[in-house]
Amino acid sequence: MLRGNLSFDVAHLLAGSLVLVSFMQLYQDRLYALLNIFALHALVLAASVAWQAFIQDAPHLYLTATIALVFKAIVIPAALHRIIVRLGIHREIETVVGVGPAMLLGMGLVALSMVVMLRVTADADPLAREDLAFALSVVLLGLLMMVTRRNAVSQVIGFMSLENGLVLAATGAKGMPLVVEISVAFSVLIAFIVIGIFLFRIRERFDTVDVQALDRFRGERQ
Amino acid sequence: MIDALAGVLLIPAAAAALLALLPGYRMTARLNVVATLLTLLTAASLFVVAPTSGSYLLVDDLNKVFIVLTTFVGFTTSVFSASYIGHEMESGRLTPTFARFYHAMYQTLMFAMNLALVANNIGLMWVAIELATLTTVLMVGIYRTHEALEAAWKYFILGSVGIALALFGTILVYMAARPVIGEGVAAMVWTVLITKAARFDPALLNVAFVFLLLGYGTKVGLAPLHAWLPDAHAEGPTPISAVLSGLLLNVALYALLRFKMLLALNPGAIAPGPLMVTMGLISCVFAAFMLYRRRDIKRMFAYSSIEHMGIIVFAFGMGGALANFAGLLHMTMHSLTKSAIFFAVGHIAQVKGTQKIADIGGLTVSNPVLGWGLVLGVVAIAGLPPLGIFTSEFLVISSTFAREPWLAVILVFGILVALGGLFLRLGTIAFGAPRGPTAKADASYVPMFAHLAIVFTAGIYMPPALVAGFQNVAKLLG
Numbered sequence: 173m174l175r176g177n178l179s180f181d182v183a184h185l186l187a188g189s190l191v192l193v194s195f196m197q198l199y200q201d202r203l204y205a206l207l208n209i210f211a212l213h214a215l216v217l218a219a220s221v222a223w224q225a226f227i228q229d230a231p232h233l234y235l236t237a238t239i240a241l242v243f244k245a246i247v248i249p250a251a252l253h254r255i256i257v258r259l260g261i262h263r264e265i266e267t268v269v270g271v272g273p274a275m276l277l278g279m280g281l282v283a284l285s286m287v288v289m290l291r292v293t294a295d296a297d298p299l300a301r302e303d304l305a306f307a308l309s310v311v312l313l314g315l316l317m318m319v320t321r322r323n324a325v326s327q328v329i330g331f332m333s334l335e336n337g338l339v340l341a342a343t344g345a346k347g348m349p350l351v352v353e354i355s356v357a358f359s360v361l362i363a364f365i366v367i368g369i370f371l372f373r374i375r376e377r378f379d380t381v382d383v384q385a386l387d388r389f390r391g392e393r394q
Numbered sequence: 395m396i397d398a399l400a401g402v403l404l405i406p407a408a409a410a411a412l413l414a415l416l417p418g419y420r421m422t423a424r425l426n427v428v429a430t431l432l433t434l435l436t437a438a439s440l441f442v443v444a445p446t447s448g449s450y451l452l453v454d455d456l457n458k459v460f461i462v463l464t465t466f467v468g469f470t471t472s473v474f475s476a477s478y479i480g481h482e483m484e485s486g487r488l489t490p491t492f493a494r495f496y497h498a499m500y501q502t503l504m505f506a507m508n509l510a511l512v513a514n515n516i517g518l519m520w521v522a523i524e525l526a527t528l529t530t531v532l533m534v535g536i537y538r539t540h541e542a543l544e545a546a547w548k549y550f551i552l553g554s555v556g557i558a559l560a561l562f563g564t565i566l567v568y569m570a571a572r573p574v575i576g577e578g579v580a581a582m583v584w585t586v587l588i589t590k591a592a593r594f595d596p597a598l599l600n601v602a603f604v605f606l607l608l609g610y611g612t613k614v615g616l617a618p619l620h621a622w623l624p625d626a627h628a629e630g631p632t633p634i635s636a637v638l639s640g641l642l643l644n645v646a647l648y649a650l651l652r653f654k655m656l657l658a659l660n661p662g663a664i665a666p667g668p669l670m671v672t673m674g675l676i677s678c679v680f681a682a683f684m685l686y687r688r689r690d691i692k693r694m695f696a697y698s699s700i701e702h703m704g705i706i707v708f709a710f711g712m713g714g715a716l717a718n719f720a721g722l723l724h725m726t727m728h729s730l731t732k733s734a735i736f737f738a739v740g741h742i743a744q745v746k747g748t749q750k751i752a753d754i755g756g757l758t759v760s761n762p763v764l765g766w767g768l769v770l771g772v773v774a775i776a777g778l779p780p781l782g783i784f785t786s787e788f789l790v791i792s793s794t795f796a797r798e799p800w801l802a803v804i805l806v807f808g809i810l811v812a813l814g815g816l817f818l819r820l821g822t823i824a825f826g827a828p829r830g831p832t833a834k835a836d837a838s839y840v841p842m843f844a845h846l847a848i849v850f851t852a853g854i855y856m857p858p859a860l861v862a863g864f865q866n867v868a869k870l871l872g
Binding site: 288289291292293294295300304307308311315318324327331334335338341342345346347348349350353354357360361364365368 | 528550565566568597
């Protein structure tokens with residue numbers, strides 16, 4: 173029974189930390205800081221998924237944890253970091269809603285997801301239902317972040333933390349099939365988004381992303 | 395084992411790989427047509443020999459209708475696309491590399507849509523719809539103009555959020571099914587879910603359906619989640635507008651219908667109908683008013699698609715054998731008519747060199763075949779008798795009048811407002827003195843008139859076998 177309690181507590185702690193890190197993202201107004209917090213978010217997710225893999229005795233979940241760790245905590249933040257530097261937007265500060273209202277809204281959303289999920293899952297086992305409530309909070313906080321930011325990079329970070337919430341939900345649902353496939357599918361989606369931002373932002377600087385136009389531009393300078 | 399079920403997936407997948415490798419747009423455009431024709435024939439054979447369903451793929455009466463419609467419109471659009479892309483290449487809007495990319499993506503989209511339709515696993519279905527979204531995002535942005543990229547970005551972000559919410563709903567369905575069915579793949583298999591749905595936890599199913607409705611509803615283009623749709627239709631290549639309106643919206647709707655069937659079987663769950671009816675009505679009336687202020691011809695027909703998806707979702711939300719039959723018929727007729735309209739619009743935009751309604755005029759004088767084709771299409775989409783959409787709209791309205799007269803009044807209001815909006819614009823586009831360039835269109839008229847002929851025939855006479863088939867599916871939908 174001791175192991176049962178311990179596994180429950182650790183899973184609870186990790187899922188709760190994910191919500192906490194989501195809150196930390198809400199009040200970051202510098203892109204670099206936001207990226208670092210997102211990397212932390214992915215790290216906590218990886219730990220949480222690995223813990224689920226351990227307590228559910230589901231080795232395939234380790235793969236999902238590895239994807240979260242390598243791809244989302246290292247590769248994507250590094251790539252976004254480079255994009256931010258190359259586009260020269262690292263000093264940009266932007267929140268549509270102020271920090272205070274955003275935090276209040278966030279708290280409201282967490283309360284909402286607790287009320288909804290805990291009420292409807294009264295019969296489910298406690299680990300699954302609290303995981304689900306946390307996961308919904310992370311999803312809603314991610315959405316909130318997407319609507320309170322204007323910059324494409326921070327919108328994408330919002331989307332990725334939303335997606336972390338989904339992975340948390342999927343791994344918390346014991347024995348759910350296709351979790352690995354789904355996390356791979358999401359990674360592809362995110363990779364596309366990151367490439368998308370790059371093309372999108374180039375457009376703003378050169379007024380076009382037509383590769384030929386870029387070639388012409390370079391040709392003129394030489 | 396290779397049967398027709400594997401065929402509708404393998405043919406587009408193989409064609410996508412092949413088209414990605416082959417240079418030269420003339421040959422690849424032809425190959426694209428051949429591949430979609432083969433897929434259509436394979437899909438049609440599903441009616442003759444029904445393959446056995448496994449735990450990942452299934453064929454039943456419901457998805458057969460969708461598969462055949464998808465592959466048929468996929469085929470005719472590829473014929474249209476061949477002449478459309480040919481023109482784009484000559485005018486230099488597309489480079490050979492992008493044309494190759496376009497054809498490979500077209501087949502990937504066909505693969506993804508077929509996979510979503512035949513998936514027996516709700517997780518697999520989700521992955522397929524995500525793949526379909528991604529391929530269309532790439533195709534919407536293919537012109538690489540400022541507007542095209544912005545449209546693609548908007549579609550991408552909104553589509554991704556929709557997809558994410560749908561996944562959360564899917565996870566919740568699994569959570570609801572797990573205590574009854576047990577852990578593992580079985581709890582996500584559609585054919586297993588449907589037999590045990592009555593014993594699922596209703597509260598969990600309710601929340602799941604709300605997420606699924608919002609998620610897949612974004613992809614259906616229901617207001618207020620429709621913001622991506624007009625941009626994506628207006629800025630992408632026209633064959634993609636035709637496929638988006640005619641097919642992809644249907645595929646998302648199909649996913650929604652599957653989950654609606656699940657909920658309907660559970661006595662404790664909320665009735666999904668009223669939610670769908672509300673969203674359908676809002677979409678229909680909202681889009682009808684939006685038709686009046688459109689300046690871009692493709693954007694206008696995109697709003698018309700929102701209106702019609704609203705009517706279809708309304709019909710399925712009302713439920714019952716007659717309303718479901720009407721919804722199914724309306725969906726088929728809308729797919730055929732709307733893609734025919736986009737075929738006409740694609741060539742019109744190429745002839746005139748613009749999509750602005752103000753710069754297009756007097757088409758029936760300058761390009762009679764194209765102009766009258768468009769007029770016929772708009773007459774059909776506006777729901778005038780004796781065309782097919784009139785029949786289906788009449789069925790939707792009359793079945794609603796018997797049950798909820800007030801809802802029917804609102805629906806009729808929406809349809810009439812839309813009719814006014816469409817004809818207001820049609821007047822300037824099709825009649826009067828020609829405006830803009832009046833060059834002859836280098837067009838393939840066959841797909842457009844084939845679709846219109848079917849819609850026209852369906853308005854007058856429907857083969858009893860088809861009616862029986864649709865009635866059977868309508869009964870399945872509950």
